[in-house]
Amino acid sequence: MSLSRDEVTQVALLARLRLEPEELETFTGQLNQIVEFVAQLQELDTHDIVPLAHGVEVRNVFREDLRGPSLPREAALANAPKRNSESFLVPAVLE
Amino acid sequence: MIDPTRSTAVHLLAQMSSGEVSAEEITRAYVDRAERLNPTLNVFLHRDVQKALDQAKAVDARRAAGDSLGPLAGIPVAIKDVLCTLGEPTTCGSRMLKSFRPPYDATVISKLRAADAVIVGKTNMDEFAMGSSTENSAYGPTRNPWDTTRIPGGSSGGSAVAVAADLAPISLGSDTGGSIRQPAALCGIVGLKPSYGRVSRYGLIAFASSLDQVGPFSHDLADTALLLGVIAGRDPMDSTSVDTPVPDYLGTLDTPPPSLRVGIVREYFGEGLDPEIEAAVREAVRVYEAAGATVREVSLPHSKYGGPAYYLVAPAECSSNLSRYDGTIFGHRAEDFSARTPEEESIPPLIRMMMASRAEGFGPEVKRRIMLGTFALSAGYADQYYNQALKVRRLIRNDFDNAFKDVDVLIGPTTPTAAFKLGEKTSDPLAMYLSDIYTITTNLAGIPGLSIPCGMTKSGLPIGLQLMAPAFAEETLLRTARVFEKATDWHSRRPGLS
Known part of the structure; x- marks a missing residue:
């Protein structure tokens, strides 16, 4: 298995990363090396093995559904890169 | 007055309660030392000296008034910049969060504040905790105090050096694949990655949520036990934190473990292990044998x-x-x-x-x-x-479960080599990844791992011994490690910084 430059371009788009041409070159080489390294896992027969998502398997932790204070608007907006008095501002989504 | 920056938290607490030294004097001494050494070592990304001194003075005032004080009253603590601190810069070593000021404290920070600790600064790290050398920080690398041409390890390099260079007696790091234990080993101090679920991750900026865990750095195991006791426990804000009782780690530390069956992991002594590291670890095994341990070789066949x-x-x-x-x-x-x-x-x-x-x-x-x-x-x-990968993760966990049927703890090297040179591995990501080969599997399995100093190379670089125990057996892990610490003096070595 090896990744072509076009596939890396596609992955970068999915990952929302704009790559410079030289980055694309470097990352393609490095990602291929890493993919080759992780491909060792294919040697193992894992047919009957149940995947393990967490080291300590805790599931279905419930709590009472109670109302509590939420973050005040000003605190929530304080770190916004662009805002007005009540909203986060982003580039136009609709034409 | 004896220089408080050559001490440990447990000793400083005793000296404060007997009136030999004040919290303000202690914080002042550490802050002054940081002022002097930080330009060389690049440990702190953010410090608020006045705030730290005010916290220390408040502790002194409450002590004088006879108020009851928390278990870390007046103790300076350095914090890896991956943990949110209310209203204070929290960059995660990234340009992305250069001007971020969290609207809340991480749970471990709230616990430190409730314990009356003095927060002395936020420490440098590999960006978003990804790396093994602290060279991936957007704010420049941290340097190893034993040799400033070398890396301190990572990703918690800043918190490791804060303790190793005595800019704080204790600190907090985070460990996703070795990011506490590897820098602890390379800097000659103690570093613990607790079991997954032992410590709340609320307010820990997430890297890999099924692996991340917060843990302490210190010079000795008494301080590890003290700090772990403060930060451990279930948190309703982190549903992966587990509701098991928090033992009195410090209180039981000096009681030898009821059973001392030590397993040596065969797979950790293969290709790539530096002979000097191997010799130090083999010597540690002899120390355990001399202390009456039953030592046997065990296999973790899926380690590779x-x-x-x-x-x-x-x-x-x-x-x-x-x-x-x-x-x-x-x-x-x-x-x-x-x-x-x-x-x-x-x-x-x-x-x-x-x-x-x-x-x-x-x-x-x-x-x-x-x-x-x-x-x-x-x-x-x-x-x-x-x-x-998730299926192989199960096989790795099964390996540990099988090994722990016959032994109480596993020991081996923490790292394959001592600290490497700055720039040595930055152009080869895969080579950098291999510096975590002995630490990664405990994160995948969710079990605790500890690194303690166990020797020095001929060129004067620290060597770490890794101990691992079953999930939530931190008490056994610390008590077993204490047997080695009591028999040796590696933990008392300090780098020759002026």
Whole structure:
């Protein structure tokens, strides 16, 4: 298995990363090396093995559904890169 | 007055309660030392000296008034910059969060405050905790106090050096694949990664959520036990934190463990292990034998698959966790995101803004892991890569379960080599990944791992011994390690910094 430059371009788009041409070159080489390294896992027969998502398997932790204070608007907006008095501002989504 | 910066938290607490030294004097001494050494070592990304001194003075005033004080009253603590501190810079070593000021404290920070600790600063780290050398920080590398041409390890390099160079007696780091234990080993101090679920991750900026855990750095195990006792326990804000009682780690530390069956992991003594490290670890085994331990060789047959499994699971989780940095709610936003090529014209402006912001905000290692994870989770590859890695993760956990049927703890080297030179591995990501080969599997299995000093190389660099125990057996782990610490003096070595 090896990744072509076009596939890396596609992955970068999915990952929302704009790559410079030289980055694309470097990352393609490095990602291929890493993919080759992780491909060792294919040697193992894992047919009957149940995947393990967490080291300590805790599931279905419930709590009472109670109302509590939420973050005040000003605190929530304080770190916004662009805002007005009540909203986060982003580039136009609709034409 | 004896220089308080050559002490430990437990001793400083005793000296404060007997009136030999005040909290203000202690904080002042550490702050002054940091003032002198930080320009060389680059440990702190943010310090608020006045605030720290005010906290210390408040402790002194309450002590004088006869108030009851918390278990860390007046003790300076350095904090890895991956932990949120209310209203104070929390950069995670990234340009992305350069001006981020969290609207809340991480639970471990609230616990430190409730314990009356003095927070002396936020420490340098590999960006978003991805790295093994602290060279991936957007704010320059941290240097190893034993040899400033060498790396301190990572990703918690700043917190490790804070303690090793006595800029704070204790500190907090985080460990996703070795990021506490590896720098502890390379800096000659004690570092513990607790069991997954032992310590709350609320307010710990997420890298790989099924692996991340907060833990302490210190000079000796008494301080490890003290700090672990403060930060451990269930937190309603982190549903992966586990509701098991927190033992009195410090109170039982000096009681020898009822059973001392030590396993040596056969697979950890293979190719790539530096002979000097191997010799130090073999000597540690002899120390245990002399202390009456039953030592036997055990096998963790899937060890060699730990790295490959980790470098799928961790990047997969990272690609998901780091999708929140998109230039909209917080973090860096690119000023110019206009289309540069005809292909980019077809991408909507909102998406271009996100892509440009992430390109400017993240460094190369973070981008590499986001892309690797995105690839491993993408349609057509998820089964082959990500799901296979989760199955191998089960095999690795089963290896540990089997080994712990016959032994109480496992020991081996923490790292394959001592601290390497700055720049030595920065152009070869895969070589950098291999410095975590002995630490990665405990994160995958969820069990606790501890590194303690066990020797020095001929060129004067520290060597770490790793001990591992079953999940939630931290008490056994610390008591077993204490047997070695009492029989040796490696933990009392300090680098020759003026």
